[in-house]
Amino acid sequence: MNIFKDRNKELEMEIDLYLNSLQKGATTFLEGVKSYLRGETEQFNERAKLITEQEKEADEHLVNIKFVLLKYDLVPNLSADILELMDSMDDINDVSKEVLLDFQVQKPHIDPSLIDDFGHIAKKSMKAVETVIKGVRIYLTEYRTVEDYITKTNLFESDADTLLHNLKVKIFDEQLNRSLCEKIVLNKFANELAELSDIAEKIASKLSVFRFKRSI
Amino acid sequence: MGLITIGIFLSAGLFMGWSLGANDAANIFGTAVGTRMIRFRTAAIVCSVFVIIGAVVGGAGTSNTLGELGAINAIAGAFAVTVSAAFTVMMITKRGLPVSTSQAIVGAIIGWNIFAGLQTDTAVAVKIVQTWAFTPILAAIFAVVIYWIVKYFIEHTKIHVVRMDKYIRYGLIIAGAFGSYSLGANNIANVMGVFIKVSPFNEIAITSSITITGVQQLFLLGGIAIAVGVFTYSKRVMMTVGDSIFKLSPISAFIVVLATSLVLFVFSSEGLYNFLTSRNLPAFPLVPVSQSQAVVGAIMGIGLAKGGRNIDISKIGKIAMGWVLTPLISLIISFIVLNVLQNVFLQNVIG
Numbered sequence: 238m239n240i241f242k243d244r245n246k247e248l249e250m251e252i253d254l255y256l257n258s259l260q261k262g263a264t265t266f267l268e269g270v271k272s273y274l275r276g277e278t279e280q281f282n283e284r285a286k287l288i289t290e291q292e293k294e295a296d297e298h299l300v301n302i303k304f305v306l307l308k309y310d311l312v313p314n315l316s317a318d319i320l321e322l323m324d325s326m327d328d329i330n331d332v333s334k335e336v337l338l339d340f341q342v343q344k345p346h347i348d349p350s351l352i353d354d355f356g357h358i359a360k361k362s363m364k365a366v367e368t369v370i371k372g373v374r375i376y377l378t379e380y381r382t383v384e385d386y387i388t389k390t391n392l393f394e395s396d397a398d399t400l401l402h403n404l405k406v407k408i409f410d411e412q413l414n415r416s417l418c419e420k421i422v423l424n425k426f427a428n429e430l431a432e433l434s435d436i437a438e439k440i441a442s443k444l445s446v447f448r449f450k451r452s453i
Numbered sequence: 454m455g456l457i458t459i460g461i462f463l464s465a466g467l468f469m470g471w472s473l474g475a476n477d478a479a480n481i482f483g484t485a486v487g488t489r490m491i492r493f494r495t496a497a498i499v500c501s502v503f504v505i506i507g508a509v510v511g512g513a514g515t516s517n518t519l520g521e522l523g524a525i526n527a528i529a530g531a532f533a534v535t536v537s538a539a540f541t542v543m544m545i546t547k548r549g550l551p552v553s554t555s556q557a558i559v560g561a562i563i564g565w566n567i568f569a570g571l572q573t574d575t576a577v578a579v580k581i582v583q584t585w586a587f588t589p590i591l592a593a594i595f596a597v598v599i600y601w602i603v604k605y606f607i608e609h610t611k612i613h614v615v616r617m618d619k620y621i622r623y624g625l626i627i628a629g630a631f632g633s634y635s636l637g638a639n640n641i642a643n644v645m646g647v648f649i650k651v652s653p654f655n656e657i658a659i660t661s662s663i664t665i666t667g668v669q670q671l672f673l674l675g676g677i678a679i680a681v682g683v684f685t686y687s688k689r690v691m692m693t694v695g696d697s698i699f700k701l702s703p704i705s706a707f708i709v710v711l712a713t714s715l716v717l718f719v720f721s722s723e724g725l726y727n728f729l730t731s732r733n734l735p736a737f738p739l740v741p742v743s744q745s746q747a748v749v750g751a752i753m754g755i756g757l758a759k760g761g762r763n764i765d766i767s768k769i770g771k772i773a774m775g776w777v778l779t780p781l782i783s784l785i786i787s788f789i790v791l792n793v794l795q796n797v798f799l800q801n802v803i804g
Binding site: 243245246248249252310311312313314315319376377378379381450451453 | 488489490604608613614615618619703708
């Protein structure tokens with residue numbers, strides 16, 4: 238019967254499923270970018286389709302989290318923090334999906350000399366996202382060690398920024414024989430790939446504040 | 454004496470009970486209700502049931518101590534003493550000081566002793582005052598110890614925050630029930646203690662082995678008055694406590710309630726008293742103490758355990774001022790009220 242349902246358990250499960258969806262989304266994002274860079278169109282299209290489904294699945298879990306958390310007044314002293322965290326994490330899948338769909342629609346031509354650079358940025362972004370998701374899990378269970386994950390996320394974001402800068406230098410170098418218009422498009426895609434690490438950094442920064450409220 | 458007259462005289466005790474329910478229940482469940490961890494209805498039911506059980510089952514010890522201080526032997530005298538204490542509490546509360554019903558009633562009883570020309574047992578008076586001073590200290594010690602235990606438990610287990618929320622809610626209800634029981638057992642003396650010698654109730658035999666004594670009926674009445682106070686007025690006070698006065702996390706609230714309840718319990722448990730004295734160990738005296746001051750002590754204990762930051766030293770000064778001011782004002786008012794009752798209303802205030 239519904240009245241005997243353990244709402245705390247339900248919320249804990251929903252949060253777990255939501256974080257799993259985000260984790261899967263981040264992996265799909267990296268695999269999708271890699272497929273595009275390798276020119277594996279079929280695999281890439283599969284990833285683009287998959288990430289759309291994963292984003293939808295994550296959205297459903299987010300709605301459930303909000304519903305259970307607010308309707309049953311669970312964790313009232315931390316509910317605002319948890320909601321804010323979950324909401325900002327939604328950007329991870331939104332942006333991942335947006336990037337893959339942009340690749341699918343705009344089909345930018347990546348110069349072979351830049352493929353590795355694009356790949357490395359995507360990988361660092363994914364690492365930052367993965368680390369911050371782990372950080373959020375830790376915040377929910379063992380908050381004392383969350384600082385390690387915050388530091389690591391910031392480190393990955395900083396690496397992604399450095400790689401992005403180097404890539405931009407290469408893109409706008411005169412040796413790269415492309416029109417300015419094409420260079421601007423490449424620059425935009427490079428920014429989009431690095432954006433995920435920025436989102437991870439923002440979440441990490443929220444975590445660094447919220448963890449203080451977890452102490453008794 | 455007619456039923457209406459008895460009712461009028463007992464009304465002072467019932468009013469005292471009502472105000473205790475309205476104010477002190479907030480100390481137990483205020484943070485839990487104010488922070489929406491527990492619904493008011495749940496808090497009110499648990500509080501009322503356990504306050505009544507505490508009053509009826511465990512209220513005798515502290516009442517006897519008040520009896521030793523001053524054996525009020527006329528119902529009009531008991532009325533005057535209770536009214537004076539209630540009025541003192543009201544007056545000092547308006548000044549924003551952490552007032553104690555226990556201190557007010559003690560002052561009023563001494564006022565009656567002086568009026569009746571009886572010697573106040575200084576040994577008992579000293580014992581009571583020492584207990585008041587010890588109350589916030591003991592609450593702080595309990596709070597520090599419980600804080601360390603809870604902290605260790607939280608930091609060394611990987612319990613999900615959502616599951617922890619559930620455990621804290623259970624903890625708050627259990628600690629609240631214990632707190633309500635202790636409040637009933639310890640503070641019923643302030644509400645009905647002075648009426649014991651003049652109790653109008655006779656023993657009721659339910660079966661051959663189960664009887665309800667007149668004192669128990671008196672305490673039951675006082676417990677019901679406290680419960681009415683909880684249901685009718687404590688919600689507002691709880692919201693104030695939970696929202697503005699001291700911002701405690703639900704876990705800290707649990708620690709404060711548990712520490713406070715333990716203090717009230719040790720100062721009212723006859724079982725513990727007998728257990729310790731039978732083994733020639735020093736026992737806690739059975740004295741009605743101030744729950745509000747125990748709460749302040751417990752909060753300070755948490756502050757100390759956290760490293761001593763944010764401790765408002767002026768609070769200690771205010772508490773100490775209350776130890777002197779409350780009984781003194783209550784004594785003076787009691788003396789005046791007794792005079793008025795005897796000389797203006799021609800009531801027999803001394804048996």
